[in-house]
Amino acid sequence: MRTVYLNGDYVAEQDAKVSIFDRGFMFGDGIYEVTAVIDGQLIDFPGHMQRLRRSLGEIGMTMPLDEDGLARIHHHLIEDNALREGLVYLQVTRGTQDRNFLYPSTDTPQTLVLYTQAKAVIDSPLAKRGLTLISVPDLRWQRSDIKTTQLLYACMAKEMAKAEGADDAWLVRDGAVTEGSSNNAFIVTRDGAVVTRELSRALLPGITRGVLLDLIERDGLRLEERPFTLEEAYAAAEAFVTSSTSFVYPVVNLDGRAIGNGSPGPITQRLRQRYIDRVHDLIH
Known part of the structure; x- marks a missing residue:
């Protein structure tokens, strides 16, 4: 059973729940990144974080955590899920509010989700x-x-x-x-x-x-x-x-x-x- 990360907690995948009012669910209002993992190591992680920062900025969002904090989550999931080869998926949305096309206030907590997925990347x-x-x-x-x-x-x-x-x-x-x-x-x-x-x-x-x-x-x-x-x-x-x-x-x-x-x-x-x-x- 995979462990996933959701808003500060590491939980079993079946226990990870996001509100139906999350703007990622209602409007696709979010950004994602996918980082390859080979031999349990992240590949080109700084480049992915740079692009994440840029994409968030283009839609008026900020980084949910600093790069070191996001790296710790990635490594925790890789270790906890014994991932040798595959990917780590990261998604940030603008958070939860009642349905409204206008962005919520800037103090609305973002939704941050990460999970691993095994995949043959080298021997494909x-x-x-x-x-x-x-x-x-x-x-x-x-x-x-x-x-x-x-x-x-x-x-x-x-x-x-x-x-x-x-x-x-x-x-x-x-x-x-x-x-x-x-x-x-x-x-x-x-x-x-x-x-x-x-x-x-x-x-x-x-x-x-x-x-x-x-x-x-x-x-x-x-x-x-x-x-x-x-x-x-x-x-x-x-x-x-x-x-x-x-x-x-x-x-x-x-x-x-x-x-x-x-x-x-x-x-x-x-x-x-x-x-x-x-x-x-x-x-x-």
């Missing part, structure tokens, strides 16, 4: 076979750079992919891919350039994305931060996605069209290994 079947994707219109709101708990369209996109026998979806706006439903999107051109969209309000500033850009440049690869079209993706030599709970996953098919030769490409595989090597260096 999807990393070996690659993802099949579909493309769908990007119909989200215009602040996709904020890691809000309002993920309804991401859920819809994943359901659309499932209905077509695919693993996930890439979102397309104004003719260009913005990102995946829960990851950042990359292609590798026929002449070896790695292309991903530059940061803006249209996409999430992925922590894994940021680390991988540094690894790409260290590896001597040409990096292009710019929008790319579906046609460019169809014609690409390789494609892949990045996220904190997948690191780097190859994309082998998009809209029924094989990417490259239809199997994980060498540059993608090399970058995934570079990322894993970096993780091992951090924790050992």
Whole structure:
């Protein structure tokens, strides 16, 4: 039975209760972060805390605890739940009030929830076979750079992919891919350039994305931060996605069209290994 954290207490998951008047429940008025855990150690935790602070600030909220306090909770849950590999999920909402579109007073206590989830991140079947994707219109709101708990369209996109026998979806706006439903999107051109969209309000500033850009440049690869079209993706030599709970996953098919030769490409595989090597260096 998992132990979870709720508003200052460590409780059994079945005993964790949040009010029906919580603004996260009523309005999706909250921010979340997901940090990978490998060998019982948090990966890139400072980056996640920096993004948490930024996302909260963008919607007028403050950090519920300082970084050290949040780190202690993460480590407590990892130890208590004997988590070796997987993730820690953190969610902060604006708290509880009677239904009102206006924000509550600033002295309203926030709701803070954390829990662990076991998942194979390193030895993942999807990393070996690659993802099949579909493309769908990007119909989200215009602040996709904020890691809000309002993920309804991401859920819809994943359901659309499932209905077509695919693993996930890439979102397309104004003719260009913005990102995946829960990851950042990359292609590798026929002449070896790695292309991903530059940061803006249209996409999430992925922590894994940021680390991988540094690894790409260290590896001597040409990096292009710019929008790319579906046609460019169809014609690409390789494609892949990045996220904190997948690191780097190859994309082998998009809209029924094989990417490259239809199997994980060498540059993608090399970058995934570079990322894993970096993780091992951090924790050992």
